[in-house]
Amino acid sequence: MKWPNHGGQPNVIQQLFQMNTDQPVLDFSANLNPLGPPNWLNNALHQAYETISRYPDPSYTNSTAAVAQFEGIHQDNVLVTNGGAEAIFLVAKYFENGKACIVHPTFLEYERACNHYHLNIDEMFYDQDNGFSLPMLELKHRLQETDVLFLCRPNNPTGHVIAETEIKQLLELGLSVGTHIVVDEAFADFLPSNTHSLTRLLETYPNLIILRSLTKMYTIPGLRFGYVMAHQSVISVLKHEQIPWSINSLVDSIIPKLIADRTFVDKTKSLLHGESQFLHRSLTSMDFYLSPTQVNFYLLRDRKRPNETEELFIFLLHHGIVTRHTHNFKGLQGDFLRLAIRSHEENKQLVAVLKKWREDK
Ligand SMILES: Cc1ncc(COP(=O)(O)O)c(C=O)c1O
Structure with a gap:
């Protein structure tokens, strides 16, 4: 499989899995600020x-x-x-x-x-x-x-x-x-x-x-x-x-x-702080591992099905969520997924899909 080298290419991922690139997806693969650029x-x-x-x-x-x-x-x-x-x-x-x-x-x-x-x-x-x-x-x-x-x-x-x-x-x-x-x-x-x-x-x-x-x-x-x-x-x-x-x-x-523009930076950090706590609470309670992050992204692995990371990647993709594979991070060999911390709505959708994954088997 020819995995893309970097995140932020949801269409390349969709093509890789023969999916329609017109289908909207949530991109958790690029570790950018969920607020987007400052309005001004x-x-x-x-x-x-x-x-x-x-x-x-x-x-x-x-x-x-x-x-x-x-x-x-x-x-x-x-x-x-x-x-x-x-x-x-x-x-x-x-x-x-x-x-x-x-x-x-x-x-x-x-x-x-x-x-x-x-x-x-x-x-x-x-x-x-x-x-x-x-x-x-x-x-x-x-x-x-x-x-x-x-x-x-x-x-x-x-x-x-x-x-x-x-x-x-x-x-x-x-x-x-x-x-x-x-x-x-x-x-x-x-x-x-x-x-x-x-x-x-x-x-x-x-x-x-x-x-x-x-x-x-x-x-x-x-x-x-x-x-x-x-x-x-x-x-x-x-x-x-x-x-x-x-x-x-x-x-x-x-x-x-x-x-x-430090107001923008502070607003971002305050959003991320809350979302990071929300994700940590929600995902660890479902037995997922999250890396000890202090910033706007983290590594994820299913503790119950640690050898099924690729299946998890595909499951998320089919549910409209693109994550960053880790095949080209030496030492990880694809065992984890990297996800950006997004807005509350998007993070809630992610948690809902992971819940479905958990209930699937
Ligand atoms: C750790 C790190 N350094 C540098 C860069 C490159 O950033 P830029 O887009 O400013 O070239 C990236 C981009 O992903 C990164 O993750």
Whole structure:
């Protein structure tokens, strides 16, 4: 079966299972904000329309200054990028022909980017039986043979968050053995207020590289905006490698307003908090496993029928619910489904279908 590499392609899934693509489905496979983009964005893009007849400012001053101000860091420590994906590929290029370590299951593109730039990859795995915790002992051993360690915090696809104390231990060790640690924080905007991003560690650790994306929180996968935060020596090399006009002028002009819209972020987090509790309550009471997520998606597995995940995927699909398969997440081998947390109505529909599945056998 030729499974799609990423979520958010419900029609591809329908075609794969010879279903009519006109049939409406609920898409739980893309881990985007259930609220969609902020309401004001449509007008703001119309207002920015006149910028498309000029080349973008090659230094993207508008968006770079907005990011630096928002993060409380110097502009020399920021590089804005065409989504988180460009940030990942630029960073992999920085370590071209070097040695990388990737802890799975995690976002696919680290591996793709490392392969593209001929890095030698050492694979490690989260401890599934211990809430997907980091294999710290083994990782510390391997760090001295590694140029760059890729971590995702919160991690896609599990939604779990590596403890800051563990990251600090790795950064300390990394400093002494010459290892950089890349932390992809594409989902950091969704974190509850008592769990922090790692931005404030940048000052202490020149070996820390943080990647961000605005795609997920603001539901703008089609606009493309992300950024890298790192020591200025790293940023200046990445800047040199970046293709010209990577950020289009529409995006450069709307970012200051977008990144400043914390009301939207707070509204999202409050919705997700309630929905996360609702789903956890409803699904664990039916004996489903949910990964220990702190964000807007989670892994699901039927504890009663753990070896029937593919059947569950198909059952949900036939009931109008598209989920994300996990065949291409190393370490999961399709044993789980990844689902986004959607609106209350949609989550209720999901719970109802899972109830039916439970009652079926
Ligand atoms: C962990 C992680 N990082 C980065 C990205 C890429 O985001 P963008 O759409 O901004 O390129 C994704 C997208 O799914 C992701 O899950």
